[in-house]
Amino acid sequence: MRYTQEYTTLVAKDELAAGIYRFCLKAPAISRLAVAGQFVQVLVEGKQLRRPISLAGIDKQAETITIIFEIRGEGTDRMAKFVVGDTVDLVGPLGNGFPLPDAKHPVLIGGGIGNPPLLPLAEHYGNAATVISGFRTASAAILQEEFAATGATAVLCTDDGTAGFAGFTTQALEAHLATNPCDLICACGPMPMMSRLADIAEKNGILCYLSLEERMGCGFGACVGCAVDIRDENGNIKRKKVCTDGPVFLSKEVVR
Amino acid sequence: MADMRVNLCGVELKNPVITASGTFGYGHEFQDFYPVGKLGGISCKGTTLLERPGNPSPRIAETPSGMLNSVGLQNPGVEAFVTELLPWMREQDVTVIANIAGSSVEDYVAMAERLNDEDIQMVEMNISCPNVREGGASFGTSTAMIEDITSQVKRKLTNKPLMVKLTPNVTNIGDMAAAAEAAGADAVSLINTLTGMRINIRTRRPVLRNNTGGMSGPAVFPVAVRMVRDVYKRVKIPVVGLGGISTWEDAVEMMIAGATAIQIGTANFRDPYAAIKVIEGMERFADEQGLSSITELTGTLNEW
Numbered sequence: 001m002r003y004t005q006e007y008t009t010l011v012a013k014d015e016l017a018a019g020i021y022r023f024c025l026k027a028p029a030i031s032r033l034a035v036a037g038q039f040v041q042v043l044v045e046g047k048q049l050r051r052p053i054s055l056a057g058i059d060k061q062a063e064t065i066t067i068i069f070e071i072r073g074e075g076t077d078r079m080a081k082f083v084v085g086d087t088v089d090l091v092g093p094l095g096n097g098f099p100l101p102d103a104k105h106p107v108l109i110g111g112g113i114g115n116p117p118l119l120p121l122a123e124h125y126g127n128a129a130t131v132i133s134g135f136r137t138a139s140a141a142i143l144q145e146e147f148a149a150t151g152a153t154a155v156l157c158t159d160d161g162t163a164g165f166a167g168f169t170t171q172a173l174e175a176h177l178a179t180n181p182c183d184l185i186c187a188c189g190p191m192p193m194m195s196r197l198a199d200i201a202e203k204n205g206i207l208c209y210l211s212l213e214e215r216m217g218c219g220f221g222a223c224v225g226c227a228v229d230i231r232d233e234n235g236n237i238k239r240k241k242v243c244t245d246g247p248v249f250l251s252k253e254v255v256r
Numbered sequence: 257m258a259d260m261r262v263n264l265c266g267v268e269l270k271n272p273v274i275t276a277s278g279t280f281g282y283g284h285e286f287q288d289f290y291p292v293g294k295l296g297g298i299s300c301k302g303t304t305l306l307e308r309p310g311n312p313s314p315r316i317a318e319t320p321s322g323m324l325n326s327v328g329l330q331n332p333g334v335e336a337f338v339t340e341l342l343p344w345m346r347e348q349d350v351t352v353i354a355n356i357a358g359s360s361v362e363d364y365v366a367m368a369e370r371l372n373d374e375d376i377q378m379v380e381m382n383i384s385c386p387n388v389r390e391g392g393a394s395f396g397t398s399t400a401m402i403e404d405i406t407s408q409v410k411r412k413l414t415n416k417p418l419m420v421k422l423t424p425n426v427t428n429i430g431d432m433a434a435a436a437e438a439a440g441a442d443a444v445s446l447i448n449t450l451t452g453m454r455i456n457i458r459t460r461r462p463v464l465r466n467n468t469g470g471m472s473g474p475a476v477f478p479v480a481v482r483m484v485r486d487v488y489k490r491v492k493i494p495v496v497g498l499g500g501i502s503t504w505e506d507a508v509e510m511m512i513a514g515a516t517a518i519q520i521g522t523a524n525f526r527d528p529y530a531a532i533k534v535i536e537g538m539e540r541f542a543d544e545q546g547l548s549s550i551t552e553l554t555g556t557l558n559e560w
Contacts, residue, residue: 002288005528048473048526049318075318091528215316217325218525220288222281224301224330225316239309239330244285 010086016142019071028063030092036120040092041219044075051075056116068116094219095247103184111189127151132172138163170196198251208251214242229255258542259549265417265442267377269296273535276521277355282341289528297351305363307333317463322473326466357382368413384423384448396423399435406439417442429483430490437491445496447480473522476500488514504537511553
């Protein structure tokens with residue numbers, strides 16, 4: 001079995017920053033199958049389509065998963081109203097996750113709500129990893145303690161300079177590369193950020209994976225709603241599905 | 257227990273529940289949830305003569321009680337369907353309905369020839385895709401064109417029944433169904449999606465990259481029921497009802513309106529088990545009503 005539908009239980013909920021929530025869900029079946037970089041589809045009463053949310057934590061022993069989401073519209077607003085003890089209908093785990101290649105000096109880069117899926121990656125690479133997280137402002141920053149707890153070096157960036165490095169993650173990466181080795185970049189965030197990262201990775205000859213986002217219908221390949229243009233080894237552009245072909249792609253494959 | 261089998265123009269379905277084209281892939285996507293052999297049938301993702309990349313993203317937008325899509329018939333083409341996707345389906349003991357779409361009469365005729373001797377049970381001809389400029393819908397909005405394309409495809413598709421899938425984006429769908437019947441269609445299915453649009457008020461851009469898309473989901477169900485009833489009154493060939501069915505009650509309602517079988521589409525996204533729940537609910541209802549066969553529901557509407 002690759003994925004399943006499961007009635008999970010919300011066991012813990014907290015608000016990490018204004019409008020950003022973390023759910024810990026008891027999900028025996030999904031947690032058993034899940035790997036870093038995958039996502040789940042969350043059913044919301046009154047909405048036709050499920051909401052795709054990436055996994056921010058997988059605890060196979062405790063049989064729990066963690067998801068972190070931002071209120072973006074009606075669906076996520078309703079999700080934010082779930083309370084501990086509620087049953088949450090999930091389909092997952094979906095997508096292929098990060099390939100987790102061997103790396104001595106991986107750099108993980110997240111923009112805003114693109115940060116949560118990097119947490120399981122940081123746990124995988126531990127103190128070898130550097131995590132560069134970017135947020136609009138200090139009050140929107142999340143997960144800095146969690147990243148540090150994995151042993152990774154956490155670098156906080158804010159667009160407005162209210163905390164950490166003043167500027168974008170891409171600038172922080174360039175500063176990092178000037179004095180540090182790097183043999184892998186994994187990123188999740190807004191497309192302009194990832195596009196710039198892909199350029200930097202290419203210029204420096206660094207293997208780079210990007211986790212993409214697109215509006216989804218089903219999440220498991222049936223509706224073909226989440227198309228993205230991907231370039232194959234021969235330079236031919238094919239339209240692939242973010243859900244079943246991704247969401248993680250090599251940066252050089254992504255047509256920008 | 258009531259007999260759930262239905263005969264759809266010579267093809268015996270285990271039950272009246274077919275999964276709708278474009279919402280169920282080629283079946284294997286749902287195999288992790290349940291054995292797809294439990295279904296009455298699978299109408300495959302719309303297939304064109306050659307591979308099509310479809311439209312750029314975003315292709316999906318949620319709407320009140322429904323959704324818009326503008327996938328634009330992304331598919332690997334009929335050859336890949338037959339050689340790469342059909343073999344797995346054949347192992348599942350499920351009725352396979354090949355859904356075909358094209359941009360010219362010649363495309364449809366060529367696909368009919370290609371599929372005529374393959375191990376599929378039926379062809380559903382999509383002349384109603386709203387997301388492709390030349391994509392079929394133009395064939396489905398004129399009775400003369402429906403007659404022409406249906407009769408030409410029938411001439412080549414000698415070994416399989418032909419079901420014509422109709423668009424609701426017409427003034428009188430009964431006329432369209434009658435045209436298909438007159439030209440030799442063995443069944444009609446309806447409705448395809450209603451053409452719709454949403455606009456982002458900040459950017460003043462359409463939400464979909466294709467500007468417009470096809471609307472589906474529970475919001476269109478009453479339109480579909482009315483149209484199935486109109487068509488059932490108009491033609492003698494079987495009618496397959498679809499459009500916003502998400503519960504077994506909806507499916508029963510659609511059969512009472514005149515459907516011989518029904519299709520589940522958008523509901524598959526919200527609940528991957530939707531089709532199975534519909535089958536089970538219909539079984540319970542049939543028993544509760546003391547029916548010996550589920551076919552006893554079809555066209556039993558008692559109008560005021």
